[in-house]
Amino acid sequence: MAGRAKAADGQVIQYTTLKVRLYPTQDQAELFEKTFGCCRYIWNQMLSDQRRFYAETGAHFIPTPAKYKNSAPFLKEVDNQALIQEQNKLSQAFRLFFKDPENFRHPKFKRKKDDRDSFTACNHVFESGPTIYTTRDGIRMTKAGVVKAKFPRRAQAWWKLKRITVSKTRTGKYYCSILYECPVRRPEPVAPNAETTIGLKYSMGHFYVADNGEMADPPRWLRRSREKLVRIQQKLSRMEPGSKNYEEAVQKYRLLHEHIANQRRDFLHKESSRIANDWNAVCMRDDALAEMSKGPSRKDAASSGYRMFREMLRYKLERQSKPLIILDRYAPTARTCSACGLAQDSVDYKVKTWTCPKCGITHNREANAAKNIKAQGLVQFGKSA
Numbered sequence: 001m002a003g004r005a006k007a008a009d010g011q012v013i014q015y016t017t018l019k020v021r022l023y024p025t026q027d028q029a030e031l032f033e034k035t036f037g038c039c040r041y042i043w044n045q046m047l048s049d050q051r052r053f054y055a056e057t058g059a060h061f062i063p064t065p066a067k068y069k070n071s072a073p074f075l076k077e078v079d080n081q082a083l084i085q086e087q088n089k090l091s092q093a094f095r096l097f098f099k100d101p102e103n104f105r106h107p108k109f110k111r112k113k114d115d116r117d118s119f120t121a122c123n124h125v126f127e128s129g130p131t132i133y134t135t136r137d138g139i140r141m142t143k144a145g146v147v148k149a150k151f152p153r154r155a156q157a158w159w160k161l162k163r164i165t166v167s168k169t170r171t172g173k174y175y176c177s178i179l180y181e182c183p184v185r186r187p188e189p190v191a192p193n194a195e196t197t198i199g200l201k202y203s204m205g206h207f208y209v210a211d212n213g214e215m216a217d218p219p220r221w222l223r224r225s226r227e228k229l230v231r232i233q234q235k236l237s238r239m240e241p242g243s244k245n246y247e248e249a250v251q252k253y254r255l256l257h258e259h260i261a262n263q264r265r266d267f268l269h270k271e272s273s274r275i276a277n278d279w280n281a282v283c284m285r286d287d288a289l290a291e292m293s294k295g296p297s298r299k300d301a302a303s304s305g306y307r308m309f310r311e312m313l314r315y316k317l318e319r320q321s322k323p324l325i326i327l328d329r330y331a332p333t334a335r336t337c338s339a340c341g342l343a344q345d346s347v348d349y350k351v352k353t354w355t356c357p358k359c360g361i362t363h364n365r366e367a368n369a370a371k372n373i374k375a376q377g378l379v380q381f382g383k384s385a
């Protein structure tokens, strides 16, 4: 996640999230469960009151969590911050809904069976110190105390801890996303040119193909895990729902699913970091991946993570004041010869290579498209600059 807020002159505020695995004690895990439940409860209470007020008076109003504490004393057992955050989340959901009802749904009641277990708490810094902070091997939270945690990397000393979100996966693992505010010196904008710019073409088979012919083949283990997932899926479809074997297979399926999601995120982070560090500008095309995946190829393009990859590239480049140049999805990149510019009516999407009838150069189909994406991207950037 990345964003900008007000900062001192010459500085920009960036936000960084560290996701750490938590190892709560049994008491702490019980407190988390209670907090998840209280957050759902307070959300539903506030929403139900909002609906009633709205129906009776036509005015939009959300009560504060304090209103419910006498009739539901169990709310006092959990972090009040988490309850306040539910009020903020509900207010925000209504703001979006009122502003743009076509794209944002009316906030819904939360049910345990289809809601993610999570709560959020903001850090408050008092004279006596902050309410939330990290220790060598844990995170100190308001009610839970120090919860054991494993840090994949550590925050820099000058980062400010803003808030945490504790969540539980369906396989019973606890995680904490820690949001930091990181002031950084505003980098000098970098002007792209042909030597320092890379063009990327989305590829079903290779994830992407670059204009210089480089590809990012997803590692073999990722493919192998996916094949395993399909096998469990098929097995599940033949089993009796509710039986013990079925439940075991479901749990196995969830674990593998989670594992693949982690593997994929690692792969996307590594690829996007490498590109954002090696190049001054990246050109891509705004492909409609969801539509492509409905096409004749059965591979799920949308789930291949290309969109996530693009968002990672966007913020990793932005941090270095480098541009991500996105071409319109209808830009004729596939059927144009990158050598002589001849635009043909169409190019066969099943072939690997084709030869230009005008200049006679044989192109790798995907690398040729990547070359055009880069060239057209640089033109587009020149016009906008």
Ligand SMILES: [Zn+2]
Binding pocket: 337, 338, 339, 340, 341, 342, 356, 357, 358, 359, 360, 361
């Ligand atoms: Zn040509």
